Amino acid sequence: YLENMNDRETIYTHLNVFETFNPVLPDAYKETDFTFLANIGPELQHNVIRQVKSKFIAMDTMNYWISGTLPALKQTISKVDAMIINDSEVKQLAETDNLFTGARKIQAMGPKTLIIKKGEHGSILVHNDNYFFCPAYPVENLYDPTGAGDTFAGGFMGYLAQVGSVNNTVLRQAVMVATAFASFCVEAFGVQRLKQISAADIKSRVQNLLEYIEINPQLLWEIE
């Protein structure tokens, strides 16, 4: 991560054991309703998709796969319901500087739901043709953003799995819960901070986030 804690540079990527890993899921895992494919090779992700009978599959990816294995990646993308990715990855994958143009181009590849993470600038849920903008939680003691994306995805998928259904209302709430989870991750190294918190802490930040976007929709001045 660079000094602003929002941009990063990849120094090197060693796949190590993942280079030839071919996962075989236990039968019990195949029945899971909600599957998240964390960032890894798209063919490995595709192998998992073939084995599960899920009603909602989401995936992550990264610049390494976009520039290195694009045809396989597009094949995998065409099989999922949602992508949870960074703004820079949207631009690279869709070959555009405009996030909203990019979102539509990725939707055309398959997934109708995108959750675009913008670090300290929050996230954008694109679901079919509607948007939801969620701020990042205001954190003054930012320590290390590593793992925030995976924590976000975990909170997001966990909320969907608990509710058991997917629609615009649930997706918006899931983004907010995910944001609360991620905000704790960045306050310490690794999972240190996440190990300290309770459900009440998550609830409290979700409640704050709700207040941060609360607005009276009745304008007091009727613009003429």
Place this chain on the structure above:
Amino acid sequence: YLENMNDRETIYTHLNVFETFNPVLPDAYKETDFTFLANIGPELQHNVIRQVKSKFIAMDTMNYWISGTLPALKQTISKVDAMIINDSEVKQLAETDNLFTGARKIQAMGPKTLIIKKGEHGSILVHNDNYFFCPAYPVENLYDPTGAGDTFAGGFMGYLAQVGSVNNTVLRQAVMVATAFASFCVEAFGVQRLKQISAADIKSRVQNLLEYIEINPQLLWEIE
């Protein structure tokens, strides 16, 4: 503006006539309830403050004054109710990398209300100890961001002046109206796009913005 249309570099600043300008307001202007001091030398802004009997004064400033005339700038800041400034200016003025820490440091200089503009990442209203996060309007045909900040400020102050009072509810609505105004500014060069639009166009974008942050506050899963 750089290629991402969100960061800018100042090549040079020539003050020209503003170097020695000392405004004398007509009597009718002195009675205005809402005054906005656009970006210019802090002593000139201060001269205007001395002449008006306003109930709400907001000001803008820029890196040029923060690095060049800081003592005079701080004197002016201490006299206003609100600042409408960019995120980079908050960090420079408060000498911190954290926007929220910076906001509190600027509040300690005087103004209890800050509207922090983050370009494509929207804006943050800090009013006393509460936050409101407003997304930027999603624009796919971004042409030139020049003037967006002044358009934003105009929409913001105009809404306050029409309503005639300032509180948390009105300030949040004003930020949203301001965002709608600014979104038209960036779609063409200068004021070209603003000259084409009607009140209905502003209303329509405000309505969309309301939908972009709408959320059901009743979580469907009670986190245990």
